[in-house]
Amino acid sequence: MSVTVRVPAKVNVQLAVGAARPDGFHDLANVFLAVGLYDDVTATPADELTLTCEGPGADQVPLDRTNLAARAAIALGERYGIEPSVHLHIAKDIPVAGGMAGGSADAAGALVACDALWGTGASRDELLDICAELGSDVPFSLVGGAALGTGRGEKLELLDVGGDFWWVFAAAEGGLSTPAVYGEFDRLTENTAVPVPEASPALLDALRTGDASALAATVTNDLQAAALSLFPSLKATLDAGTAAGALAALVSGSGPTTAFLAADPESAHRIAEALTASGTCRSVRVAPSPAPGATVLRGQPL
Ligand SMILES: C[C@@](CO)(OP(=O)(O)O)[C@H](O)COP(=O)(O)OP(=O)(O)OC[C@H]1O[C@@H](n2ccc(N)nc2=O)[C@H](O)[C@@H]1O
Numbered sequence: 001m002s003v004t005v006r007v008p009a010k011v012n013v014q015l016a017v018g019a020a021r022p023d024g025f026h027d028l029a030n031v032f033l034a035v036g037l038y039d040d041v042t043a044t045p046a047d048e049l050t051l052t053c054e055g056p057g058a059d060q061v062p063l064d065r066t067n068l069a070a071r072a073a074i075a076l077g078e079r080y081g082i083e084p085s086v087h088l089h090i091a092k093d094i095p096v097a098g099g100m101a102g103g104s105a106d107a108a109g110a111l112v113a114c115d116a117l118w119g120t121g122a123s124r125d126e127l128l129d130i131c132a133e134l135g136s137d138v139p140f141s142l143v144g145g146a147a148l149g150t151g152r153g154e155k156l157e158l159l160d161v162g163g164d165f166w167w168v169f170a171a172a173e174g175g176l177s178t179p180a181v182y183g184e185f186d187r188l189t190e191n192t193a194v195p196v197p198e199a200s201p202a203l204l205d206a207l208r209t210g211d212a213s214a215l216a217a218t219v220t221n222d223l224q225a226a227a228l229s230l231f232p233s234l235k236a237t238l239d240a241g242t243a244a245g246a247l248a249a250l251v252s253g254s255g256p257t258t259a260f261l262a263a264d265p266e267s268a269h270r271i272a273e274a275l276t277a278s279g280t281c282r283s284v285r286v287a288p289s290p291a292p293g294a295t296v297l298r299g300q301p302l
């Protein structure tokens with residue numbers, strides 16, 4: 001058998017960042033929304049752990065044991081005393097190093113795929129524990145939909161979403177390192193009192209009612225100033241999307257992908273065309289939300 005698992009990208013509709021903790025992480029109120037851009041991870045029994053990757057940006061994805069998908073297979077194997085003799089193939093469609101949690105998605109995908117392949121019988125909570133060890137965003141990639149992440153983003157409370165939201169994503173030329181963006185946030189807030197991060201009740205309400213205008217009025221990203229400071233040309237992309245009629249324009253997580261909330265699918269396609277014509281970004285995609293979490297697509301006989 002080989003098992004293929006589909007995993008979604010995310011956008012952070014609220015990313016409230018607290019002061020740096022003694023362990024170097026930041027406490028967050030991180031409102032994740034899974035969006036319909038996906039990587040597919042296929043696990044196939046093999047003599048040893050090997051990886052391949054295809055798709056946009058595949059050349060920037062490490063194929064050794066530092067790959068988050070490989071680390072997920074190793075962590076699951078260690079927990080259940082199973083040698084991780086598996087080939088992992090990643091069909092990538094989530095921008096690499098773009099602030100859309102592509103690596104985290106691949107980790108969640110590999111975990112679910114290997115779990116199905118090896119029949120460990122792990123509970124969802126056990127899988128979520130392993131996800132949290134692998135990275136702050138990985139638990140959300142497993143559950144999908146919408147969730148509030150607290151702590152460093154790994155403690156999840158699932159959220160209701162009352163309708164579809166349409167997004168346009170503009171991938172930038174190049175990537176941003178997540179630790180570098182948090183470091184720049186620390187530098188920019190050095191002499192200010194950083195408030196304790198809290199989820200916005202108005203934003204949670206906008207998600208619950210499925211009201212795109214209300215959501216647009218409440219989206220915030222505390223890492224945006226840091227991402228713009230490290231990647232100033234993103235401002236031109238944000239301006240181009242706003243001029244094209246986006247209800248909201250923001251940096252996705254740590255960036256440099258920019259996200260534009262549209263009123264409806266037609267408007268999303270108009271904004272996408274205008275962004276492409278603006279020449280301010282590398283590529284543009286339209287995607288709906290919410291999207292499901294890690295989903296087994298098929299188990300194929302070899
Ligand atoms: C910013 C966010 C928003 O969802 O994602 P991206 O936009 O990069 O995808 C996340 O907080 C990224 O989560 P993730 O990429 O899983 O981070 P981790 O692997 O856990 O940590 C990588 C590094 O980011 C910083 N980090 C991460 C999470 C957090 N709450 N505080 C931090 O300071 C630390 O420097 C840490 O060493």
Ligand SMILES: Nc1ncnc2c1ncn2[C@@H]1O[C@H](COP(=O)(O)OP(=O)(O)O)[C@@H](O)[C@H]1O
Nearest residue numbers: 067068069096097098099100101102103104106
């Ligand atoms: N499976 C993976 N897919 C993408 N990047 C990965 C993966 N495993 C490790 N990485 C590394 O993690 C970095 C961050 O990638 P990614 O998760 O796509 O971005 P972000 O953290 O901005 O959402 C990449 O530059 C890459 O070196």
